[in-house]
Amino acid sequence: MIVPDASVVALLLHGDLADARTRDAVAILRSDPAWIVPEHWCTEVLSVIRGLWLGGKVSDADADQAVTDLAGVTVAVVPTAPHVSRIWRLRSNLSVYDAGYVAIAEAHDVTLVTADARIARSGVARCPVQVVQ
Numbered sequence: 001m002i003v004p005d006a007s008v009v010a011l012l013l014h015g016d017l018a019d020a021r022t023r024d025a026v027a028i029l030r031s032d033p034a035w036i037v038p039e040h041w042c043t044e045v046l047s048v049i050r051g052l053w054l055g056g057k058v059s060d061a062d063a064d065q066a067v068t069d070l071a072g073v074t075v076a077v078v079p080t081a082p083h084v085s086r087i088w089r090l091r092s093n094l095s096v097y098d099a100g101y102v103a104i105a106e107a108h109d110v111t112l113v114t115a116d117a118r119i120a121r122s123g124v125a126r127c128p129v130q131v132v133q
Contacts, residue, residue, distance in 0.1 A: 001034040001089070003105040006044035007115035008132050013066040014049065014058050018079035021115070023077075025132045028113055033077040036108055038083075045070055071093040078104050102127065 015022030029035075046067065053063040065101050080087065083103035090099035098119050105112040105127040112119065113130045120129040 001036055001108065001110045002029075002032045002130075003037060003101050003108070003110055003112045004029055004035050005101045005112065005114045005119075006041060006048050006055060008113050009041075009045050009070075010048040010052070010066075011132065013045070013069050014062060021127060021132060025047055025115065028132060036078055036104060036110065037075045038062065038080050038104050040080065040097060040100060041075065041077070043069065044097055053079075059083065070081050078108075080104075090124055093124045094119065102129075105129075 008029065011022050011025035015025065017026070023096055034075070049063055049066045049070070049110050052058045053060070058066070080100055083100070086103040086106065087096060087099040090102060096101060098116065101112050101114070102119065102125045106125070109127070111128040111130050112125065114120070114133065115132045117131045119125065120131050
């Protein structure tokens with residue numbers, strides 16, 4: 001079981017397989033299909049897709065396909081309320097959104113998978129953090 005954050009799932013949904021980073025993300029995410037995520041995950045992935053679309057990095061059709069693909073992803077969604085205290089304690093080092101992923105990974109003793117190296121560099125996670133590079 002892993003906790004994939006929105007940054008790495010966005011690579012899966014819209015990335016170019018010619019890109020080594022995208023291939024790495026796809027390989028990692030497919031190697032462990034049991035995903036556990038905080039309840040804000042789907043909304044955050046949608047926000048990433050929207051940002052890519054607004055920035056002209058993906059076409060209307062590709063964005064629509066990514067949204068369709070996202071709707072078909074099966075994940076175990078964890079409520080954040082039981083983890084609010086830990087998320088808040090991480091506020092000086094991580095965004096609340098990133099802290100949510102860390103708190104869930106810590107609570108379930110699993111690896112957080114991300115494309116955001118800042119999370120690993122923060123040094124505050126008490127769980128393994130695998131950065132897709």
